[in-house]
Amino acid sequence: MVDLVSFWTSSQSSLFFKSSYLQPGVPLIYWITTPIFFQQHLQGKERKKWEMKCLLNFLEAFLFKDEVAFEERTYEGGKFATVELTGKPFDEAINEAVLKLLKYVGGSNDQGAGMGMMAPVCTTVFPEDDGSLKHKVKVLLRIPSQFQANPPTPTDESIQIEEREEITVCSTQFGGYAKEADYVTYAAKLTSALGDKDTYHKDFYFCNGYDPPMKPYGRRNEVWFLKK
Template sequence: MFGMIKNSLFGTTEEAEYKMLSSETKEGVSFEVRRYDPGKYASVYSEGRNFDQVTGELVRKLLMYIGGSNEQGEAMGTAVPLIITVYPRNDGVLSRRLVVGIRVPSLFQQEPPTPTDSAIKIEDRPGMTVYALQFGGFAGESEYRAEALRLTRTLGETAPFQRKQYFCCSYDPLKPYGRRNEVWFLQEEP
C-alpha cells in the first residue's frame, strides 16, 4: 500500500505509506510485517498523566495543527494513523510517559508548517519495520494493552522486537463507530 488517499466523513485522509513485507497467521492471530519510510512527524510529549487522561487532549492538538492552526494557516488535510508511543513497565502497565505523533502529509514533508502551539515539535523519524496487529472498537489503555499482550504471545519470546516501547495506532479518532486500531511492535534491526 503506497500513499493511500481516501475521502472520508472528515475530508481527505492520507494514510502513511508502507511496504507490506509479509502477512502471517499464528495460532489464529493475523498480523502484518510492514516497512515504513523515514519522514517528518508532528509530535507532542506528555509526562505524569496516564494514557486515558491525556491522549484525547494531545490528539486534538495535532488535529488542530494539521487542520490549519499553524503559522502559515495551512490546512493539510488529515493524516493517519495517529501513533502513540508508550513505554510499558515490566508488569505490562504503561508508564506515565507517552508521545503522540502524526506523519506530516506528503505535500508538506519538505517544509512542514510551523506549529503555533509550542508543545508541538516537528521531528525527523527514521524508517522502521513493524509487526502490526489490527483490531476494532473504541481503544483506550486497557484495549491496547490486551492487544499488545496478544501480539507478544503470538510472536513469542524470541521474536526480534523492542520490548521497552510500542505503538498504539488509531486510524479513525473522530469516528463514533467502525474504528480501526493497531498495535505496532518495532522490529529490532539485524
C-alpha cells in the same frame, strides 16, 4: 473552527486487514437481525456469499477471539509532528495530544495552512513490568507529503517537528473504540504470538488509531512492535 471530518482522511496502507464487523458494545441481536434483513434482498450466489461472510464473522468473533494475526510491515521515514506528555493516564494524555495535533493540521501554524489529516495517529507507549502503561506518551502524526519539504511551524510550542527514519514493525489489528486496556491486551497477545524472539524492542511499542471518533463501526486500531 477546525472541521474534524474534513481533516481526517483514512490511509489504507496496510497489507493485512482483519475483519471487524462485530464491535464491542453492540448487542448481538443487531448482528443477527441485520444480516437477516439484508439477505432478503439477495439471490443465488450473492446470498450464499453473504451467508458465508456472516458465518466467518461469527466464528472470528466468538470462536477465535483469543487468537491474533500479525504481519511484518515497513514504513518510510519523513517529518512528523509530535507531542510528548507525562504524568497523565494513557486515555487522557492521548486525547489531549490528538486535539493539539488536530489544531495544528487545521491551521494553527505560521502559514495558516489546513494540511489535512494523515492516518494513523501513532502513540509511543512505555510498558511497566506488569504490562500496564507508564504515564508517558509520545504522539506522532506524519506531515502530509505536500508539506514534507517545508512543514508549517506550530503556534503551540508543545508540538515539535521531527525527522524520523524508516521503520519495520510487527503489527496486529483489532476493532472498536480502543482504550488503554485494549492496547495492553493486544500487545500481550502479540508478545505471546511472537514467543521469546529477541528481534523486537520490548521497552516501548506503538499504539495506532486510524479513525475519527464519529465513525462508530468498522474501526481500525493496531499495535506495532518495532524491529531491532
